[in-house]
Amino acid sequence: MMLSDTNAPGTIDGSRIMNLNKLKEYTDELTLHASRCKGSIILKGETRFGLASILTWQCSKCPHKIALETSPKVKGPSKYSRWECNLAAVWGQMTTGGGHSHLEESMGVFGIPVMTKAAFISTERAIGEWWKEKLMESMLEAGREKKRLAEESGSFHEGVPAIAVIVDGGWSKRSHKHSYNANSGVGIIVGKATGKLLHLGVRNKFCSACAQGIPQDRHHCYKNWSALSSEMETDIILEGFLQAERVHGVRYTTMIGDGDSSVYPSLIQNVPGWGHCIQKLECANHSCKYYRGALEKLVLENPAYKGTGGLTEKMRRRLVSSARCAIKMRSKEVDRKVAVRQLKKDLLNGPNHCFGNHEHCSPDFCSTAKDRLPSTSAITSASTHSIEPNPIDGGSRESSWDECTGAGKLER
Numbered sequence: 001m002m003l004s005d006t007n008a009p010g011t012i013d014g015s016r017i018m019n020l021n022k023l024k025e026y027t028d029e030l031t032l033h034a035s036r037c038k039g040s041i042i043l044k045g046e047t048r049f050g051l052a053s054i055l056t057w058q059c060s061k062c063p064h065k066i067a068l069e070t071s072p073k074v075k076g077p078s079k080y081s082r083w084e085c086n087l088a089a090v091w092g093q094m095t096t097g098g099g100h101s102h103l104e105e106s107m108g109v110f111g112i113p114v115m116t117k118a119a120f121i122s123t124e125r126a127i128g129e130w131w132k133e134k135l136m137e138s139m140l141e142a143g144r145e146k147k148r149l150a151e152e153s154g155s156f157h158e159g160v161p162a163i164a165v166i167v168d169g170g171w172s173k174r175s176h177k178h179s180y181n182a183n184s185g186v187g188i189i190v191g192k193a194t195g196k197l198l199h200l201g202v203r204n205k206f207c208s209a210c211a212q213g214i215p216q217d218r219h220h221c222y223k224n225w226s227a228l229s230s231e232m233e234t235d236i237i238l239e240g241f242l243q244a245e246r247v248h249g250v251r252y253t254t255m256i257g258d259g260d261s262s263v264y265p266s267l268i269q270n271v272p273g274w275g276h277c278i279q280k281l282e283c284a285n286h287s288c289k290y291y292r293g294a295l296e297k298l299v300l301e302n303p304a305y306k307g308t309g310g311l312t313e314k315m316r317r318r319l320v321s322s323a324r325c326a327i328k329m330r331s332k333e334v335d336r337k338v339a340v341r342q343l344k345k346d347l348l349n350g351p352n353h354c355f356g357n358h359e360h361c362s363p364d365f366c367s368t369a370k371d372r373l374p375s376t377s378a379i380t381s382a383s384t385h386s387i388e389p390n391p392i393d394g395g396s397r398e399s400s401w402d403e404c405t406g407a408g409k410l411e412r
């Protein structure tokens with residue numbers, strides 16, 4: 001909406017963001033007055049509030065004034081109302097990783113003036129508080145859901161509902177050609193049955209205001225960590241476990257996590273009362289990721305392995321898929337000792353199957369091996385090993401090695 005060629009004072013120019021409902025509302029008022037009074041409605045001034053403005057219009061025939069607001073106000077994160085367009089602009093920058101200067105630059109191209117940096121930071125903080133509040137609400141709701149599910153299934157530890165959780169965390173370890181530990185780390189605890197967030201933590205070693213020498217009592221300080229970066233994840237997960245009973249009324253007695261993590265020993269040692277009862281399950285995702293990583297390393301160090309009939313990219317994917325498929329299948333086995341034995345055999349035999357040697361394949365998921373069985377036992381085998389949704393992945397799309405590794409269509 002260009003204002004420079006109206007009767008406006010020279011200070012009003014460029015463009016503004018105009019809410020269409022507001023425009024409709026004021027057009028009625030402006031035209032109604034103009035038609036009654038037979039005067040022209042002239043733009044007299046503007047008061048800006050970041051991206052929002054109050055435009056003052058004056059009738060040329062009478063003292064009547066109309067103040068037009070370009071944006072609605074919303075009851076935002078705090079008790080104060082905020083202009084919707086300002087909240088939206090800052091929100092947009094927060095979700096795309098931008099900041100005040102990004103907003104200023106992109107809006108500058110349109111000739112749209114923006115809020116000051118201080119107003120941007122204040123809005124950013126208010127939205128942050130809002131997000132935190134909503135996040136807390138949704139985490140408490142997820143906790144209630146998990147507690148109810150544990151109670152319904154009769155899963156208790158010393159009378160307290162006991163649940164299984166997935167834990168993960170991370171921090172950026174190194175950048176290109178550099179090796180350094182990051183200044184920020186994040187950790188999460190997610191309910192296994194619901195897939196919903198139960199705990200989230202962030203640790204920061206760096207605060208830009210502190211770095212500029214601004215005293216801690218004169219800024220909102222983000223620094224909350226001074227120990228090793230590698231210990232951030234453990235600290236956050238431990239914090240979540242320590243709060244489990246008080247916040248959600250449950251105990252996290254089963255933990256599914258990264259095989260490399262130092263989290264588990266810390267939980268056993270530091271969660272008072274029930275820490276020693278926490279059972280750890282390896283995360284299938286991480287295990288497969290490590291397998292793929294090892295294969296990539298192998299071909300990187302030995303490029304000759306890569307050729308046709310060897311460890312091609314497709315073959316590396318197939319090998320990992322065969323391992324994942326075996327994990328899914330064996331996780332249904334009730335007898336854990338049998339499951340471990342079978343899984344070990346399947347994992348070792350995976351490469352044979354992928355390269356077309358089905359001599360040692362299990363008829364449970366290799367069609368070539370199944371075809372070798374007498375017809376009655378083939379039926380028995382198939383019917384007693386039907387696939388159910390996987391407790392870790394929530395579902396199994398591939399029901400056999402042939403499907404997940406594509407061995408039936410092997411082009412070698």
Ligand SMILES: [Zn+2]
Nearest residue numbers: 037059062064
């Ligand atoms: Zn008038």
Ligand SMILES: [Zn+2]
Nearest residue numbers: 207210221222
């Ligand atoms: Zn600080």
Ligand SMILES: [Zn+2]
Nearest residue numbers: 353358361366
């Ligand atoms: Zn096979």
